[in-house]
Amino acid sequence: MNIDHVFQRSAHEAGTVNLDKSNYYLGTISEVSAAAATIQIENLSILQGRIFQRESFVPGGMNYMIIVASENGIFIGRVKRNAIKDSESIHVLMKTGKLDAIYPQTAAEMLAYIPPFMDVFRPTGFSSVAIHDKVYLAPEEVITRYYQSLEVLDSAKGERSLIPFATLAVKSNLKIGFKPATLFSRHLMIIGSTGSGKSTSALSILDKASNDGEKILIIDPTGEYKDTFDENEIDKLHLGEDTCIVPGSVSIDQWIDLLQASPGIQAPSLMNAILALRFQWKNDLKGEVYQKIGTTFAQIETNMANLSSEDTNFNFTCLEQQMLQESVSEKKFSNGELEKDYFKANANRPLVERLQQFQQSPMFRKLFADASQNSLTERLDAFFEGKRSLYVDASTINSGDQVGQLIVDFICRRIEECKQREQQAFILFIDEVHRYVKRQTNDGSLVEDGLTTLAREGRKLGVYLLLTTQSPNDVSKILIAQMGSMLIHRLTQPDELFSIKNYLDEDSRHQIQKLDQGEAILTSVNLMHDIQLKMDKSKRSHANSSPSLQCESK
Known part of the structure; x- marks a missing residue:
């Protein structure tokens, strides 16, 4: 030519x-x-x-x-x-x-x-x-x-493009759409400070993906998207209201993270307490604690050996009292008989007090209950087996607690467990993901939570992440490194800019601080180079507007 x-x-x-x-x-x-x-x-x-x-x-x-x-x-x-x-x-x-x-x-x-x-x-x-x-x-x-022609991914060649959700900044009259594999095959993260248009962009992409028939799992911590989708097109559940988490479905490691048990004495004591209550549940002693004072470690080990991988249920309301039974040691000059260990009791006291605080929280009691409400596990399993999308409203959860991290970790690990078999691929959308990811443990060591594991392995299972954050510096570097595509709105803080500098070319880095609301730069390993976009606003309802300080005059 x-x-x-x-x-x-x-x-x-x-x-x-x-x-x-x-x-x-x-x-x-x-x-x-x-x-x-x-x-x-x-x-x-x-x-x-x-x-x-x-x-x-x-x-x-x-x-x-x-x-x-x-x-x-x-x-x-x-x-x-x-x-x-x-x-x-x-x-x-x-x-x-x-x-x-x-x-x-x-x-x-x-x-x-x-x-x-x-x-x-x-x-x-x-x-x-x-x-x-x-x-x-x-x-x-x-x-x-x-x-x-910018989309270079071979797997995208057989796909049709989504309905355009943006226009080119260089030509405001040119609409542009991307194929699903280009955006999601290596996961997509939307980044931007408050008021930059980040949530609007997320909604626009979700809207086009939903209209295209893509299956979506939405985790919404603020309730912004509560009225966005009609119940005819998506199933909805509200954590702490119509859906709960059965305590037995939460792993011991997750309980340790939730209650922030230290690794020395507290974490083993908490593990033993949960195992003891599982034994009581299995033997129809659901309302009673397992008395350890006066018994022996050998007898306890024999009883615990009777538990199978299916024996996970326990009475959460008894956990505080059971923790008091875990502060034991062998009595001197006896045949292994156990007595109270005051050193362990003092070490476990902060954990017991923290547990008591959790149990007194109305939100916590609503969220962690027996199967009197719909179980989150059952709702997730129905989503995996079916074809409809699912919206999870987590706005009743205090994002400052460890509970929020547990919810995301629980869902991600459940996805990993259940997606081993052949099922329909879907998009997992988590808004404000920095609230729900752990960067390190109490002792400063790095951890890999369920979301990070899913970011690594999810593509093989047909799970593609769509995440938003206003604080990329608060997201673990391991998770950031798994993002093959980023839609970056205005950022102004030096530390936030530094955390993503390697994902942008030199010209784009200079422009990030000057972007107007709704303007963004799309960078991806599936594109030949960065693209400057003006995002279209979806017509769907979105509860993200801030109230005005000035009241309308009557």
Whole structure:
């Protein structure tokens, strides 16, 4: 394909007889480097704004698209810099309006090219433009075709694109849509400070994915999306209201994390207390604690050996009293008989007090109950087996507690357990994920929670993550590293910018702090380069507006 074929095709797409390429001409390549190519503009008047075939151009600025006619093919690039020499003679020429005598220089980054005898854009690789190649403004059809070719993932070729949820920043009238595999095959994280449009972008993507028939599991910590989806299109549950967590479905490790039991004495005592109550439950002694004072460790071990992997239920209300039975040691000069150990009792006292505080919390009692309500485990299993999406309202949970982390960890581990068999793939959406991920344990060691494990292994199971956060610095580096795609809105704090700097090119890093509400940069391993977008606002209900300080006058 040569430059004449490019403009002939653009004219056909625009519904016109011909596009005169001379109207799009800018100049020639005067310098070539690895970073950018320098363009010698014909004269300053060429850079004035213009309108051709309902297309508007402002070539005096930056970020607009150009094409280069080269022996190596048709290159497309983005202008990074415009400049004219700063001299007295130039000043006089500008003052007198002699623009034709001024010769600006423009620098442009080459993004892709159409090789000879081909019709699609390819990464530039080792190919480059050459000195004296002619440069033109890129017609709309070329820009559209280029952005449609950005998706480089082979598995996306057989998919249809989602309904467009954004427009190109370089061409505000050009809608752009992406294939599901491009966005989600390596997981997608949406990042932005409060008021940047992060939640609006998430809703727009969810809306298009839902309309396309994708299966979605939504975890909403704030209730923003409570009225977004109709019950005819998605199942809904509300933790602590119509759905509870059966204590026996929570693993001992999760209880240790929830109650922040220290690894020395508290964690083993808590584990033994739960095992003892499981033994009581199995033997129809559900309301009684397991008395350990006066028995022996050998007898206790014999009883605990009767528990199977299916014996997980226990009476959570007895856990505080059972913890008091765990502070024991062998009595001196006896046959292993156990007595109270005051040293262990003092060490366990903070854990017992913390447990008492949890049990007195109305929210905690509603959330962790026996099967008098719908069990979260059963609702999740029904979701895995079915085809409908599921919305989990976690707004009644105090996100400052460890409970929030437990909920996400519980759901993620349940997904991992149940997705081993062949089932329909789905998107897992977690809003404000920094609230629910652990960075380290109390002793400072790194941990890998259920969400991080799912980020590593979920793609094999058909689970694709869509996460949002306003604080990427509060998300573990392990989880961040698993994100193959990021939609980044405005960020202003240096530490937040530093945490994602390796995911953006140099130009994008400079723009992040200046983005307007709704503007974002999409970066992905599945795209040839970063894309500047203006996100469309979904028409679905979204409870994310802030109340005004000024009351309306009556």
